[in-house]
């Protein structure tokens with residue numbers, strides 16, 4: 001597990017909104033919903049799709065390739081064809097800055 005690193009300002013994302021961020025050569029997607037931030041790996045466990053062009057609906061984000069949905073709070077796969085969770089990372093907001101700590105698995 002790494003340390004928290006600042007990724008953006010809390011006001012830089014619309015609400016709801018999302019942005020892809022690279023941390024230590026790893027792509028993750030940062031989401032903002034109802035004033036809270038969440039971060040999961042930008043990798044769909046079905047076949048490696050990315051969520052950058054996916055639709056964010058409340059706490060679910062869809063993979064644009066085949067439509068699987070994941071819970072941005074936990075990384076859990078919510079719908080087929082994905083069955084395995086993706087990784088959910090730790091997020092905190094301090095002094096208007098959003099920090100993410102990568103979780104290995």
Ligand code: FES
Pocket residue numbers: 044045046047048049063064065066067068081082
């Ligand atoms: S790669 Fe994401 S649903 Fe198939």
